[in-house]
Amino acid sequence: MKKLLFLMLTVFMLINTSCKEDFLDVANPSSVDEDFVFGDASEARKVLAGLYDIWHDLDKRLFYDISSVGSDSENHPEFYASQGRHIPEGLFASEYDINDGNHRDTWNEAYLIINRSNIIMESIAEKEEYQSAVASGKANDYTHIYGEAMCHRATNYKMLIRYFGDVPYFDYPIRNTAQTDTLGYTMRDNIYDREIAALKTAVPLMYRLGENNVTAETFSGTYGDQLIARLAFDAAGFQLRRSDFDYSPVTFEQKGIEGWGAKYVRRTDYKEYYKTAKDYYLKVVNNPGSARLIESDERGTGFNNPFQRNFQYILDLEVSPESIFECGYTRTQNSDWPYSFGRPSGGGGSNAFPCKNYGQGRINSSFYFGDFDSSDMRRDVTACITANSGAATEKLINFSPGSREKGGLANNKFDESRMANPYTVKQRQSGVNWQQVRMANVMLNLAYAAAETGDEATAKTYFKKVRSRAFSAANQATKVNAYVDGMSGNALLRGIEQELKLELAGEGITRFDMVLFGTMPERIQNMRDTMKAMIDGMEANGYYSFPNGVDISSYVYTKEVNIKDVDGSLNYLTTQTPEGLSESDPLYPVLVPGWRGTSDLWSDIADTKQGHIAIRGMYKYIDPASAEGLALLADGYSLTDWGINLVNNRQQYTDDLFKGYPDGSFAAGVPPRYIMPLSGDALRTSKGLLTQGYGHPSAE
Incomplete structure (x- = not known):
């Protein structure tokens, strides 16, 4: 039966x-x-x-x-x-x-x-x-x-x-x-x-990671302690629960009203679970086995981005030392990294460099332009503003809905072009692992659990530890120490929540964090309000200025260049843009935004044209009628559609985002x-x- x-x-x-x-x-x-x-x-x-x-x-x-x-x-x-x-x-x-x-x-x-x-x-x-x-x-x-x-x-x-x-x-x-x-x-x-x-x-x-040949491609004692902490962390958070269930003897505190036959609640004894989470996350960081937070970049001059180093290990088909667990894949095995969750490519399904990468996971434009500090080295590693044609040329991302180079900003943490030995035989078989749990996430969750239990000293220690590697030595005092030390109470919790968002964007973890922190309704409304203001600004003025001082413009200035004519020594696909590079520097248009390009070793693969894109006006509006704008046009730059395709697809980027939670839902609870x-x-x-x-x- x-x-x-x-x-x-x-x-x-x-x-x-x-x-x-x-x-x-x-x-x-x-x-x-x-x-x-x-x-x-x-x-x-x-x-x-x-x-x-x-x-x-x-x-x-x-x-x-x-x-x-x-x-x-x-x-x-x-x-x-x-x-x-x-x-x-x-x-x-x-x-x-x-x-x-x-x-x-x-x-x-x-x-x-x-x-x-x-x-x-x-x-x-x-x-x-x-x-x-x-x-x-x-x-x-x-x-x-x-x-x-x-x-x-x-x-x-x-x-x-x-x-x-x-x-x-x-x-x-x-x-x-x-x-x-x-x-x-x-x-x-x-x-x-x-x-x-x-x-x-x-x-x-x-066995802990590294003991008895245990690697992060299988579960370890290190992962097990993390899992205990994560289960407790989840148990402590807000979740949607059915109104027709008897959850006694557990009692809850509620956000908003009842809807869908359910309530958005968390346990009233949630701090006990955060204490368990804190204790077991401390077990992970104090006894991690071979796992560690990558805090320096040993690759030499020009690299200097420990955040990106983590993802490069995975692209090089090596287990990252930051990983607590990676799903292990081999070449010829069907995988979505980076096909679905990496930098898009317009290449064919086989025998292309790289082969087709669809780009299912995209990065919200208001987040990229409005949330990151301009000095944060995670920004350009997280989102890409150009796609790979699949034939050794860059293509500017198009905000018109679609796939490959269309569909908006994509995840730049995984780019097959950045692999030491790319797999060009067939799409979706790169052999790149899926990093499911890494040390930075553990440390920020530890910081949050510690803050919830009143241990702000521990919270700030691990908050700073993760944030520190995103900024240069010159910015540590203001962007890390003063930034974190200025927070307390609820502001500290929200600061860690924001740091989790900045650190993990594109990794598919943020959605449930929004649920657990009880801020999903508010964050949906804030995102939609920001998107509408951004689009309204571009429609009215040709640009929108975010509170962080960054502009997004309806159009940017682009021209195709041979990177070797600019500087034959550049490895701009795989190295960090120098901090404070002046807009008057000839390298600025090809190095800002950073972490893009097609390949640093194209001499034997591509034609000699080396179709890279020089870009001006990505973060600062340049009026086409201004002296600067006219000079760029005279220098061979073209005014190219950028944010205007957000304006032209307003519905897609405003009311269609979380369409089941329309405007007014948050205010109504x-x-x-x-x-x-x-x-x-x-x-x-x-x-x-x-x-x-x-x-x-x-x-x-």
Whole structure:
């Protein structure tokens, strides 16, 4: 009889099929004895490898649809009406297909991993080698594998809660349908508590990063401590909760009014969870194994950007020392980095340099121009103002909705042109890893948790540590020390929140931070107000000035240049623009904005034209009728469409951003409806154990 079993795909199959199918080289998995599969650690690792393989595919689904494009610093490139995925990303302005494959498969595959993790843990726990290690309190391969499986389970529950709210929970193997007959919702608070408690017993017996050949491409004790902290951090934050659930004995403080049959609340004892988060984030930074925050750039003269150094490790197909966990990919394996979340390329699907990069994850223009300090070395590493043609020439980004060079500013943290050995055979197979957790995020979360518990000294220490590497030595006193020391109380919390946004833009983390901090409604409204003011300013005056002193203009001045004619020694794709470069310097138009170009080694690949773009007026309005404007036109520059395409696509960049949370929602206290619906399969096969919530339709 079909029950909850069906909605979770093969997760509730018999043990031998559930834990070995597709992962072990056996002719008939169902006939193989379980003791053989876990006869030694190497066999158990094969099953773990299968879990990582599922995870690499699984978490990309809703990350692509929602997380990477649905914040006040990140958006999508296409017209709103062109893709159904824009509906959940924008907080459900209309009904959504509840049988859409990505959220249905996310649910199914998460439970597949959860059940296989439970099977692994149960089997490992019976091993004498495991029991002896636990008794002695010393890690061995079996305790580490047990901990990895535990991390898989907890990571997937964390993801399910983020997307679906309260979900079914089990921490034991499911081997038959009878075990699912009464498996309904478990309130998320109990899931957080039970997974935190389970991890606290398993993580101390895991190897830290760098021990016993453990790298950031698998879960480690370092990751496990981070996961405990992250679960507590999530548990402490604001979330949308159904009004028809009994969450007792937990009590809440509420923001705004009830809506969608739900309330936007956080636990009244939230500080206890922030204390746990603080304690375990401190365990990470005090005992990180081989992980570290990259605070200096050893690459030599001209580079000098430790923030970018982190991403260059990944582009060089090396595990970054800043990583706590990276999803590991190999070339010829389907990957979205940097195809979907990197610098766009107009190259063909194969045999191009680089091949097509679509650019799903985009950077909000008002964020790029208005939020960054002009001295912040993260700005141009985060967003690119030019795309690669795929044939050794730059193309100015176009704000008209679309893909590749269209669709607005794109993520510049990952650019295949910047790889030491680019893969030109086929698109989407670069071999670039997905860095999911890095030390800078850990430190800023630690700072936030410390500030919430009143430990402002610790909060400021780690706030400064991350911010410091974004500014030169000359700016440390004012841009880092005085900036951070001038904050306290709520201002300090908001300052750390902003720093997380600046540090992590384009990495798909900001959206849920907005939810947790309780500021999602306010930040949506502020973003839309800023976008409207920016577009109004350009329409009326040809430009808009942000409070930070930066202008965005309707048009910029561009001309194509041969970079070798400007300076044959330039490596401007891979080096940092010198600070304080004068606008009168001949290098200024090709080095500002920085971290762009096509390749520094094109002599054997490209034609000799070297089609790079010199740009003036990117951050300061230049009136075409002024002496400066006329001189640029006389020098061969052309007035080129820039912000005017924001003006021409006003709807796309204002009311269509978070269309399900229109103007007035914040003032009225309406809660943000970010929770995904359950699929028709889940509703139909649960026999009433699961019901649709959050205002989503139950009918298919």
